[in-house]
Amino acid sequence: MSGATSGANAVLAALRASPGSALSGELLSDQLGVSRAQVWKHVESLRKRGYGIEGEPGGGYRLQSVPDRLYPEEILPELETHWLGRHYEHLETTDSTNRLAFELGRSGAPHGATVVAEGQSAGRGRLGRSFYSPPYTNLYVSIVLRPSCSIADAPTLILGAAVAVADTVAAFLGDREAVSIKWPNDVLVRGRKTSGILMESSTEGARIAFAVLGIGVNLNVDREQFPDDFRALATSLASELGRPVDRAAFARALFHALERELDAHAAGGFDSIRPRFEGYFQMADSRIAVDELADQRIKGRARGIAANGALEIEVESGARSGEIVQVLAGDVTLAKPPRDGR
Amino acid sequence: MSGATSGANAVLAALRASPGSALSGELLSDQLGVSRAQVWKHVESLRKRGYGIEGEPGGGYRLQSVPDRLYPEEILPELETHWLGRHYEHLETTDSTNRLAFELGRSGAPHGATVVAEGQSAGRGRLGRSFYSPPYTNLYVSIVLRPSCSIADAPTLILGAAVAVADTVAAFLGDREAVSIKWPNDVLVRGRKTSGILMESSTEGARIAFAVLGIGVNLNVDREQFPDDFRALATSLASELGRPVDRAAFARALFHALERELDAHAAGGFDSIRPRFEGYFQMADSRIAVDELADQRIKGRARGIAANGALEIEVESGARSGEIVQVLAGDVTLAKPPRDGR
Numbered sequence: 001m002s003g004a005t006s007g008a009n010a011v012l013a014a015l016r017a018s019p020g021s022a023l024s025g026e027l028l029s030d031q032l033g034v035s036r037a038q039v040w041k042h043v044e045s046l047r048k049r050g051y052g053i054e055g056e057p058g059g060g061y062r063l064q065s066v067p068d069r070l071y072p073e074e075i076l077p078e079l080e081t082h083w084l085g086r087h088y089e090h091l092e093t094t095d096s097t098n099r100l101a102f103e104l105g106r107s108g109a110p111h112g113a114t115v116v117a118e119g120q121s122a123g124r125g126r127l128g129r130s131f132y133s134p135p136y137t138n139l140y141v142s143i144v145l146r147p148s149c150s151i152a153d154a155p156t157l158i159l160g161a162a163v164a165v166a167d168t169v170a171a172f173l174g175d176r177e178a179v180s181i182k183w184p185n186d187v188l189v190r191g192r193k194t195s196g197i198l199m200e201s202s203t204e205g206a207r208i209a210f211a212v213l214g215i216g217v218n219l220n221v222d223r224e225q226f227p228d229d230f231r232a233l234a235t236s237l238a239s240e241l242g243r244p245v246d247r248a249a250f251a252r253a254l255f256h257a258l259e260r261e262l263d264a265h266a267a268g269g270f271d272s273i274r275p276r277f278e279g280y281f282q283m284a285d286s287r288i289a290v291d292e293l294a295d296q297r298i299k300g301r302a303r304g305i306a307a308n309g310a311l312e313i314e315v316e317s318g319a320r321s322g323e324i325v326q327v328l329a330g331d332v333t334l335a336k337p338p339r340d341g342r
Numbered sequence: 343m344s345g346a347t348s349g350a351n352a353v354l355a356a357l358r359a360s361p362g363s364a365l366s367g368e369l370l371s372d373q374l375g376v377s378r379a380q381v382w383k384h385v386e387s388l389r390k391r392g393y394g395i396e397g398e399p400g401g402g403y404r405l406q407s408v409p410d411r412l413y414p415e416e417i418l419p420e421l422e423t424h425w426l427g428r429h430y431e432h433l434e435t436t437d438s439t440n441r442l443a444f445e446l447g448r449s450g451a452p453h454g455a456t457v458v459a460e461g462q463s464a465g466r467g468r469l470g471r472s473f474y475s476p477p478y479t480n481l482y483v484s485i486v487l488r489p490s491c492s493i494a495d496a497p498t499l500i501l502g503a504a505v506a507v508a509d510t511v512a513a514f515l516g517d518r519e520a521v522s523i524k525w526p527n528d529v530l531v532r533g534r535k536t537s538g539i540l541m542e543s544s545t546e547g548a549r550i551a552f553a554v555l556g557i558g559v560n561l562n563v564d565r566e567q568f569p570d571d572f573r574a575l576a577t578s579l580a581s582e583l584g585r586p587v588d589r590a591a592f593a594r595a596l597f598h599a600l601e602r603e604l605d606a607h608a609a610g611g612f613d614s615i616r617p618r619f620e621g622y623f624q625m626a627d628s629r630i631a632v633d634e635l636a637d638q639r640i641k642g643r644a645r646g647i648a649a650n651g652a653l654e655i656e657v658e659s660g661a662r663s664g665e666i667v668q669v670l671a672g673d674v675t676l677a678k679p680p681r682d683g684r
């Protein structure tokens with residue numbers, strides 16, 4: 001962090017600490033040990049970043065509004081994590097936060113290093129699909145992980161991340177019943193997708209050298225803005241709530257929940273996460289069809305999640321009827337589409 | 343491939359097909375259906391790429407030498423693979439072929455798409471170490487794979503790649519006994535490292551969406567050029583043979599062996615590779631010490647490779663004496679260093 005940035009952050013922290021009241025330039029100058037001219041320069045740089053700072057002649061400075069940005073100064077001061085997000089990079093826009101975080105991982109970034117962008121020009125989702133990433137409305141974050149587990153545990157790390165997203169979405173909605181997880185890693189609100197998770201990793205022997213967990217959550221985007229082809233299937237928190245959510249507060253809460261689930265996974269593997277995952281896994285015993293990537297369509301009843309993170313399906317017809325098969329990946333369709341407002 | 347390039351390749355192919363004899367510009371012009379001026383332009387472009395083409399007035403063109411480069415025109419015509427290397431990108435230099443291939447994977451490159459660079463400015467090895475990558479002497483290749491296996495099988499894919507490298511190295515040395523594999527993925531010649539393998543992957547559910555297999559093999563680099571800190575531990579084929587190897591021929595042979603091992607893995611998993619792996623696994627029953635990444639040092643006897651690719655060690659002392667433990671990754675040291683010229 002440059003000296004100028006940390007000086008501006010000190011001014012911001014002082015203004016935040018006195019909500020509603022004005023601080024004189026002289027007081028700030030004394031408190032921070034810098035000249036009044038420097039205080040003024042820091043205030044100007046904060047204003048350029050979108051902070052609304054009132055300055056009356058003789059009346060001092062007062063913080064009136066903060067910008068709707070995921071700046072480090074909006075995230076870090078109230079962040080309650082131990083390691084996740086402590087190394088935090090913010091970008092106005094990028095092609096893909098996962099690509100950037102993977103580069104950070106390659107160059108030795110620590111466990112928990114985090115990249116957030118306000119918008120992505122080439123956000124990626126599962127099955128090579130793009131992830132719709134309009135700017136300044138949602139959360140696009142990628143986190144470098146250095147778990148000490150086997151690469152075989154990567155799928156269950158993703159399930160842990162899905163639990164963290166589901167918990168955070170449920171808390172902001174104030175409606176846990178509305179939230180479910182569609183295997184492997186979509187978080188749904190009332191049956192519509194609100195989040196995507198993607199993991200990339202570098203393997204060393206049988207261990208994960210590092211992984212990048214990429215998470216996109218539809219927060220304040222208006223459903224009407226969605227591309228036609230998935231408007232019916234996707235939603236956002238704002239569309240469900242009828243009002244926007246505080247994106248910075250959501251990011252902090254998500255980082256906290258993620259750290260909790262990843263620490264649980266490190267301590268006890270998927271078994272430590274399973275009860276919470278199953279709480280959101282409303283697919284259990286549903287009739288589903290799975291289109292596996294290169295294979296045939298499997299129809300049957302979802303029975304649960306195997307220890308390796310695979311979906312277990314009891315086949316309903318054909319030669320393998322009654323057999324439990326494990327599906328590693330694929331596109332799941334519920335036989336009966338979820339209803340709105342159940 | 344541009345028209346100019348494919349025209350030059352057609353001229354090159356015609357010259358190659360007539361070794362030792364000169365082909366007149368008129369004959370080439372007739373044979374390829376282009377003007378004599380175009381033939382001359384193609385010859386000039388080939389000369390610029392390092393092809394030695396003799397042209398006597400009235401005597402026609404004769405191919406006298408080919409450059410020591412891994413150009414597609416040196417690799418593809420004699421390549422015997424079905425899918426590996428068929429999409430082939432060649433670069434004079436890059437930061438890391440793995441980074442480039444991962445970008446290709448992200449943008450949908452097919453199974454087997456291959457990136458080769460003559461040199462790397464930031465070649466990467468295991469444990470975040472750099473991989474010494476001087477230009478025009480060795481082989482640096484990264485291959486995009488779209489295996490249909492679980493992410494849990496990634497470590498055994500690497501073991502299959504190690505078998506392919508070991509087979510190719512053994513064939514070029516003409517000495518199979520001199521070649522061994524040090525778990526997880528170093529190929530040694532007379533106890534000295536000659537190859538490094540690194541895998542990176544993108545995970546989708548429990549399946550590998552795509553992986554990038556990065557392989558570096560020390561071919562013609564002089565051992566004396568190695569940085570001091572690993573001269574004693576590393577070697578090259580040329581240093582072992584006392585003469586340089588044909589890098590393009592090595593690359594083709596390696597691609598062929600890799601395709602064989604990866605096809606075997608796709609058909610029958612690690613069991614299909616295990617016999618060949620064990621033929622090179624001279625660590626079996628050796629006394630070793632393993633420094634696991636974040637953990638303690640384990641000493642004992644190497645007993646074999648588990649189905650998940652982990653190294654099995656029978657612990658020799660302490661509370662766990664006699665127990666078989668699985669090691670996922672780490673730095674292996676043989677208790678007795680291998681002797682030269684055994």
